[in-house]
Amino acid sequence: MLAYIFRRLLFAIPILIGVNLITFALFFIVNTPDDMARMQLGVKRVTPEAIEKWKVERGYDKPLFVNSAVDGLSTVTNTIFFEKSARMFIGDFGRAEDGRDIAREISARMLPSLAIALPTFILGLFVTITLALVLAFFRATAFDFWGVVICVAMMSISGLFYIIGGQYLISKVWRLVPISGFGDGLDAWRFLILPVVIGVVSGIGSSARWYRTIFLEEVNKDYVRTARAKGLPETLVFFRHILRNALIPILTGVVVVIPLLFMGSLLTESFFGIPGLGSYTIDAINAQDFAVVRSMVFIGSVLYIVGLILTDISYTLVDPRIRFS
């Protein structure tokens, strides 16, 4: 098992290098640092000196890959690629436009993101699996038909509508919870409840329908027929046999996003004013803070790859037929 995990981790390295190269190409080769400087400084009042100063302040004045001006190992290390891209591997993300250390900012903002994303994830999973199970239980009835119709209608509604409408109805008209904001400690629940509920509701349509098809695929399999032939009541067949086996395909889709929960959700966090990583990314996009966006891309990829590895491991845990090979 350990050897398997170790090998999976080794596989992740070339992928991370690829991600790193792509982001580097996107941020430094598609546009030269001069272009970025012009963008940041404003197109009108820009002088060559101002551009040069901007580049020196951020360390963008160096050559891209090979610095022939210095000797020894520095020819490789004293370059934009090494300082801005390669150093991300050791968790050094440099500084944002406002001068703050990006790595520290990220670690501080992870918790608020997680405070929203984790309850949404768990509650959402519970609600959608339950709904899908009920729909599959009443399959081929009017209840199932209209349930699916409602699911399709719900997944056709823009995520923005759920947020805007929910904020309007619950916070403005009914005045149940504050419209946005974030608090420390136990007080935070008042701020958390609305984004979590909206997050769960907006996910119901597509997930419930998807899980329902997974359940329906299991319903007609031989082991289910055997269970029924033994005389098991239908409820027991569903909860003891179908649910367990259907969890395997559900697991693959679900485990991969667990590490990404740290990143938070762009939309939810910006609407509800939650100081997490999602709103950090949005602010960076609006302020055209290239260093922050670059770091977020890299971290997102790392978390995704961790998710893939976790998926493989969880697979081997729940399905005894799969061996580590």
Place this chain on the structure above:
Amino acid sequence: MTGFQIVVLWSDVLVWLLLAAGIGLGVLISKSPPLLAAWRRVGANRMGMASATILLAFLLIGLLDSLHYRVALDGKPGEKTQYGIEVLSLLDALAAPLRTKNEKTYSAPFATRLYAKETVDVPGLGAVREFPRLKHGGSHLGEREDEVLADAGFTAFRLAVLSLLAWLAVVAAVATRVGATANTAADIAVDGSGWQKIWRGETVFAWNAVLATLGLLLIVVVPLFYLSGQYHVFGTDKVGQDVLYQILKSVRTALIIGLVTTLVMLPMAVLLGIVAGYFRGWVDDVIQYLYTVLNSIPGVLLIAAAVLMMQVVIDSHPEWFATAAERADLRLLALCFILGITSWTGLCRLLRGETLKLRELEYIQAAQAFGVSSWRIILRHILPNLMHIVIIALVMDFSGLVLAEAVLSYVGIGVDPTMTSFGTMINNARMELGREPVVWWSLAAAFSAMFILVLAANLFADAVRDAFDPRAA
């Protein structure tokens, strides 16, 4: 008669190219019995055909909005004619009253007065704070302002009756055609006439669903469009622009995002997926590596990074674009391209897996034994057997892309802010629900239009999937 200059935007080219490709594909499909049979199954699906009718209506709006021109400015005779910087489309020409009849600021649907009080000079009374009369909305009523409901209701009723008559004519035409297959009076006596067949849903093609949707569409849309010349049927936004006009313009943006993106993604996904699955070995390794890397970057972040970089490129080369419309257009296409790059991996993986299975089948091995070249095998034997996956993926992606556009534009990494789209409409109206009193019509209109489009696309996609997926049968 003022002259005009035809402007061909890149997205227009792609839209018409797509239409041509669609027609070409239709001709090809009609020659391939299995695909034709699958499409016949789609045609028999009532829900699918009803939504297809609605999608066609949207498509028509989008196509009308894809023929662009610039109007010549009135210059002195003898001078070289100058053209206005505003790029208009055929839809703009058809909906000219909607585009030009702007108010000062917010006004509610069917309102005759502005939504905000202003200080107005009334002769004899001096300055009075009141809701000023709209310049265009309900102006034909003159003093009879309180008769809006009666006037609009009566007009709507008259037009609904008229469109009902038009609809009956269409039904009659279809019924004659359906009935024409019955040759003798005896056949009619047994099968019933065309009318009866349609009514009972006995036609192979789901005519009853199409006609019912068409009737509903006509009864709603015709009065709405007629009334929109007299009132602002969906109200006006902050700068007094008609909301209905913005909705109409948003349709094209949504369609382009949904269709052109798949056009970008498709060749890449199909080619790389098949090649990886067929040749295996190092080709497979390279392609797998490529899509794993691209797939590892969370979609939104990759799009954000790419769009930011594209913005820098566009801003540092203002000389590339003659008009603002061209710049917005190119940005839209770049967005489609970026979305395409980030979304081809799923389909590619699917096709690779399917090709791996197909290449082990006997008929492929027979072809190989005959010495048929690899590319020929791929083209003639593998690609046709993957078509159902491609078609399902195509229709399934569309609705997701339309929804994604709204979110991306909201986040600020979507279409150009000057380009009307559902996302920019929602973004501009985001604070309106927080106002006192609430301004709800912009958001409501944008969300409803998007909902109808996406719902129709989803239902149609379901019908297509049910018809093409061999496992479903």
